[in-house]
Amino acid sequence: MKSNLSHKEIYCHDSKQISWIINNRRTQNNRFLITDAALDTTDDFLENDGLVHKLPFNNIKEILWGTDEEIRNYLQDLFRIIWNEVSSVNNAYQIDKELFMSDYVPYAKYSTYWNILFSVNNVYPAILYGILEDDVINNIDSARDSALLYFYEKCKSDFEDIFLEFANRTKSFSKINKVFLKSFIEDSFIPMLNEYQPDDHSLGLRVKKLIASDLAHCASLVYDTTLNNRVYLTNLINASSVYIVKLEDIQRNQYRLTNNEL
Structure with a gap:
């Protein structure tokens, strides 16, 4: 799924996690690849942030498992x-x-x-x-x-x-x-x-x-x-x-x- 948004625009608190997800890279901070915070969180202004809000997915299930x-x-x-x-x-x-x-x-x-x-x-x-x-x-x-x-x-x-x-x-x-x-x-x-x-x-x-x-x-x-x-x-x-x-x-x-x- 392509997006014109930068990694930071998708998940401002820890944008490198988006790169890890794209490259299927697991670290101590994302043992299971996609963290809950990267999925759905809020930014410093309490605006919705994360994959489910910034990318054209219908829900979390589509992100984790697919349609x-x-x-x-x-x-x-x-x-x-x-x-x-x-x-x-x-x-x-x-x-x-x-x-x-x-x-x-x-x-x-x-x-x-x-x-x-x-x-x-x-x-x-x-x-x-x-x-x-x-x-x-x-x-x-x-x-x-x-x-x-x-x-x-x-x-x-x-x-x-x-x-x-x-x-x-x-x-x-x-x-x-x-x-x-x-x-x-x-x-x-x-x-x-x-x-x-x-x-x-x-x-x-x-x-x-x-x-x-x-x-x-x-x-x-x-x-x-x-x-x-x-x-x-x-x-x-x-x-x-x-x-x-x-x-x-x-x-x-x-x-x-x-x-x-x-």
């Missing part, structure tokens, strides 16, 4: 940053990252095959499981990224609501690290995540279970010709394979991400 439109433009990046923090290994919130990501069928498929193929107990090559090892290795990272995008699209509306509500009522950056942790992450974000935790209705978790319980027998079925229940296992594997393809189609048709194909 609603500007907030929506960075919400997805913000979600990813917060998600990576709260779902890290040994996180304090007991968020099972793999559980959430496995709600997405392609990731559920590749991650389950990854666990099978690279288990210390596995003695069979990937081809005996009806899959190529290179396919698993080459696709698991992109499937994980798409899984997070899929999850974001599911909770996007609720995430937007809780963040806009937080932004509207948080009118200061003072101790914002502690405020954001308690008032947003712990009081709003984590409860929202828990509402979206995948359960038995999850198509991805169904696929994960089918591969682990049925398709995992493919290798032994091919390798061991003496199995007594070969016909049963063959029919079971064929039925599960068809069902997995159908589940992936159902999920793809139900949730098409904006400008992205699942």
Whole structure:
């Protein structure tokens, strides 16, 4: 936002703070970048002074967080940053990252095959499981990224609501690290995540279970010709394979991400 005003005309008591804000510079005097005084104060003549009065913002919220439109433009990046923090290994919130990501069928498929193929107990090559090892290795990272995008699209509306509500009522950056942790992450974000935790209705978790319980027998079925229940296992594997393809189609048709194909 451009202005013809000098820094001193914007905030007469400590004009260098305006320069610090513009250059994203934090000092002992502005640990959280924008101080309350720089936002809204009065000058020596008791005239309104500070960013909210001297620049064309509608309110303090627009200065600290942006307009609603500007907030929506960075919400997805913000979600990813917060998600990576709260779902890290040994996180304090007991968020099972793999559980959430496995709600997405392609990731559920590749991650389950990854666990099978690279288990210390596995003695069979990937081809005996009806899959190529290179396919698993080459696709698991992109499937994980798409899984997070899929999850974001599911909770996007609720995430937007809780963040806009937080932004509207948080009118200061003072101790914002502690405020954001308690008032947003712990009081709003984590409860929202828990509402979206995948359960038995999850198509991805169904696929994960089918591969682990049925398709995992493919290798032994091919390798061991003496199995007594070969016909049963063959029919079971064929039925599960068809069902997995159908589940992936159902999920793809139900949730098409904006400008992205699942």
